[in-house]
Amino acid sequence: MRAPGFTGGLLDRADYLRHDDIGLAAAQGDWRGRLLKLENFEPELAADGLLSWTSMADAPESAELVLLGLDTANGNRPHFAAYIPGMRAPPGRSMRLFGLLDQFAPGEAATYAAARSVLDWHSRHQFCANCGAQTRMFRAGWGRKCDSCHAEHFPRVDPVVIMIAEHEGRALLGRGPGWPVGRYSALAGFLEPGESMEEAVAREIFEEAGVRVSGVRYIASQPWPFPSSLMMACVAVAEDDALTIDTNELEDAIWVSRADVQSVLSGEPGPFLAPPPYAIAFNLLTAWANAA
């Protein structure tokens, strides 16, 4: 299987430096250090799809540094992203960013995903959810600490199930309100406290499409940095193909054949537009279409 989008990062996260103030200070003071170039949370890509970096001296005075990791292939050169107080990710993705997402060189999208999710989390978590006081960055940017009530907070990762129900050789796809014309994809939803991945898959398919499933099979996962999901892709077996669509969630849902999915994924016209290759729906549909 093609590696899912936003995976394959090449930096070593060097977790140990998050607990080592002296080592971290040395990394921050390393003249070889690299700072991720971001403008409004968007990266700058070179023609070869590599992320652009600058010198640590370019960080504004107010910047707080997040250690993205060490480049172990190049003498452990430290790589950082700058949180700048007041920075705020725009809602949704810009057309420019959309256009970049399939141009990353291998591994670069993963580095960007980590940086974007963590910076965005800092921007929306300046205060302590436990007591309301202001918090401060700690653990090299991988946490925030409240000096008032001593609570420690860590970046959120929200697990999301994304799945196909299958029934007699056909797969269930849906489209959300406002999606591009012709686009259909796997159903998806947030996993909730007190349920397993398999239970979330069954609940979401029933809620959105009225279809009962069993036999959930896990296929693959990816991080999705808008803002911080873990996408877990699954296939489940439907009891029957009658649909009861929740129109708050879905505008439409259709059953598509393996042949249709295969032709759409290979770029031929078909009953729907394929998901982009950086979305795990692409891997999920590919895995399903290629299964016996």
Next chain:
Amino acid sequence: MRAPGFTGGLLDRADYLRHDDIGLAAAQGDWRGRLLKLENFEPELAADGLLSWTSMADAPESAELVLLGLDTANGNRPHFAAYIPGMRAPPGRSMRLFGLLDQFAPGEAATYAAARSVLDWHSRHQFCANCGAQTRMFRAGWGRKCDSCHAEHFPRVDPVVIMIAEHEGRALLGRGPGWPVGRYSALAGFLEPGESMEEAVAREIFEEAGVRVSGVRYIASQPWPFPSSLMMACVAVAEDDALTIDTNELEDAIWVSRADVQSVLSGEPGPFLAPPPYAIAFNLLTAWANAA
């Protein structure tokens, strides 16, 4: 496979009522409604392992109600848990709760897990992480809203990878500092922003034990309500069996044979104490021991 602990809940979460103020008010006013009995976040179990419930009239004046779901097998009778301002889960689990965990009737532990995770989340998230103002419960208890900056907050679920590295028929187990004498289990750690499940598995095994792995296979998942993890159990193939233990994370790590794991799981003495049956490590070890 035996169903993982804390799964199999029998209530319908009735997501639609979270968006329907009138329907929710009707459910709250339903004289047949049931309120989960909790004392210091701990349930009361009847002799048959069923959760104890009481009448809605027993909720204290200050209670805010979380809709756990509807009992569709009994006329959609609504079931609630009460968040009482100021309630606070004790750190860790009491000996009493420990003793209850393997006594739940099927599905009851899942209902308790959902209730505990959500109530605990409310207790530690009374303030808006975005602006510091007090927030209020909404969505039938499955969210909090800030009337100051209008941010909406939803209960956290923290994905955790828990995994065995395997090498030539042996499995890698570790023990944390302070664990009961003889207890070894699968390694585990929080998944971070910007990584897939498979990448988190490889990173954690390398960080904790110095072992490089590939070929990660997903086995099963469970919710773990202390306070709100999603445990995702995997097996990975180790490149070799040399260990470099991170003594901050692990007190010891050992390689155990399939025969050893089989005998320990069947209650025979062996080189380690088996994990409790409600922990997904039990399912993971069972799946690995029974694989060809």
